[in-house]
Amino acid sequence: MSLTREKILELGEELILKRGYNAFSYQDISSELGIKNAAVHYYFPAKENLGTSIIKNNILRFEEMLDNMNTREFDEWGQLEAFFKFYLKSNREDKICILGSLGSEFQSLSESTKRELQKMTGMIIEWLSSILDKGRNKGLFKYIGDAKSRALLILSCLVAGLQLARLMDKSDFKAIHLQLLDDLKP
Template structure:
């Protein structure tokens, strides 16, 4: 992959996470990188191509994270803690997660980008569900509701809390996130 392409992807993602999908243009990228719009179009013919590539990159990163957790034999608690740390880092950097940033614009996303956003949400919920099932089987989690419902609740709480933390800077975000984990025990 070329370094220009990588820089475009990185900056495109940064802009999505800070301004939202509809809040930036190729002009923003070209200005920041000191390149012409045509250079961006060379790698990503349309904003749809760029947005879809960014979500696919996030899916790949998430799958790699899961594989690493499996390779290091993380227990269910450590898996949830690792997942929560993604959101804590995002909040510290004053960014949204890719799910939160794009879900607010989902009705205006191009079809291929919308498909990838749906994929990443499904992937995360399915993974969380499986972690919760194993945690219950091992006796480390003791919540009452269905694992899939709790998985959706965890994801939606983390996504929404990132958005609200941008408004209310006085929330103990880290404490809130770890409180979600404590509710499982």
């Protein structure tokens, strides 16, 4: 694993979350890292390769988080809170969620990037549905309707919550976050 490659992935992701996929260039990355344009192309021949790799990276980190929570035997509340923590951190750093960022530019993405984004979104919805379901069965959560619909609602709140809060006032995300928690309490 090359360090430069890691740095490119990290910076590329930051640019997507802060400015958007179509608003950054390889020059933005190379100048920031003190390398040349061509060096970035060495690792990621085309921009779509970089985009797709960034999503793959996010999938890996998501899976690591799940492993970690399984190891530590988090209950469903704990798992949900751990997930929310990512969003709270993003909010602090003026970053939005990658699902919302790339989702907004979806029609302009390459086919491989689209597929990877769909894969990641599907994984998150599936996981969220499952813990909402298990948690309700245990009496930890209370909500109306089926688990998948509730997962979609909660994920939507988080995704656009970051977008709106960055636009208006960061404390708005706190408000949304608290409402989500309160709504789930039995």
